[in-house]
Amino acid sequence: DTAVSQTPKYLVTQxxxxxxxKCEQNLGHDTMYWYKQDSKKFLKIMFSYNNKELIIxxxxxNRFSPKSPDKAHLNLHINSLELGDSAVYFCAxxxxxxxxxxxxxxxGSWLTVV
Amino acid sequence: KNEVEQSPQNLTAQEGEFxxxxxxxxxxxxxxxxxxxxxxGGIVSxxxxxxxxxxxxxxxxxxxxxxxxxxxxxxxxxxxxxAVYICAAPFTNTGxxxxxxxxxxxxxxx
Numbered sequence: 001d002t003a004v005s006q007t008p009k010y011l012v013t014q015x016x017x018x019x020x021x022k023c024e025q026n027l028g029h030d031t032m033y034w035y036k037q038d039s040k041k042f043l044k045i046m047f048s049y050n051n052k053e054l055i056i057x058x059x060x061x062n063r064f065s066p067k068s069p070d071k072a073h074l075n076l077h078i079n080s081l082e083l084g085d086s087a088v089y090f091c092a093x094x095x096x097x098x099x100x101x102x103x104x105x106x107x108g109s110w111l112t113v114v
Numbered sequence: 115k116n117e118v119e120q121s122p123q124n125l126t127a128q129e130g131e132f133x134x135x136x137x138x139x140x141x142x143x144x145x146x147x148x149x150x151x152x153x154x155g156g157i158v159s160x161x162x163x164x165x166x167x168x169x170x171x172x173x174x175x176x177x178x179x180x181x182x183x184x185x186x187x188x189x190x191x192x193x194x195x196x197a198v199y200i201c202a203a204p205f206t207n208t209g210x211x212x213x214x215x216x217x218x219x220x221x222x223x224x
Contacts, residue, residue: 041151041198043214090157103147103202103212105157 003027006091006106013081014114020077021109023091030096031055032074033103034066037088046089049074050097081113117141118203120215127222133188135218137201144204146184148175151198151217160186160199191222 006023013019025032033056034046048056052068063079078085088108094101118139127133137146145164151157161168161175163184168175172191177184188195201215 041217041219043200043202045212088155092157102159102162103149104159105149108155108157110155 004106012112025093029093033092035090117213118215135186137184147202149200193222
């Protein structure tokens with residue numbers, strides 16, 4: 001079974017649309033993350049949740065809204081998509097927010113906004 | 115300027131060569147992670163280390179916290195090692211928020 005799974009893997013959508021990416025982890029971890037990888041392959045953290053509570057919220061447009069219905073799920077909803085939102089979005093999880101934990105990544109979701 | 119710097123940015127090696135990828139960071143950390151991103155895009159965590167050296171198969175990671183430097187070594191490199199290697203560090207002055215290096219793209223030629 002995949003430890004961290006995210007769907008969809010590929011998403012092509014038009015500007016202005018609203019879309020969601022879902023993430024689930026079956027590792028029993030308390031902490032989940034969303035990262036964005038831009039065209040230059042640079043990873044940046046967007047959000048981090050611990051036990052369904054937001055603990056890191058980077059400078060991300062408020063069109064991006066994470067939602068954690070339970071600690072095994074962290075979904076990313078994006079409103080009014082823009083061309084610059086095209087990127088690969090990675091979900092990840094760790095046992096807790098502590099820096100000594102291994103981070104487990106999902107396979108990534110390739111978002112293309114046209 | 116990126117808080118976490120990696121070198122080289124691109125690396126091509128012949129199969130069997132010993133490979134070193136370097137990572138340096140600008141502020142205090144307590145641990146550093148090495149990640150591997152496969153050509154298909156998936157990211158795998160290779161190492162998490164806070165001191166000294168760790169070894170896993172042909173991969174060796176070292177860190178010197180005082181010098182703010184870490185290295186990832188691959189012995190007897192193989193084409194399947196071709197990937198992007200990324201170092202990531204939680205900065206203690208930001209509540210352990212992770213900063214990522216720009217990645218090193220490794221190609222191992224048979």
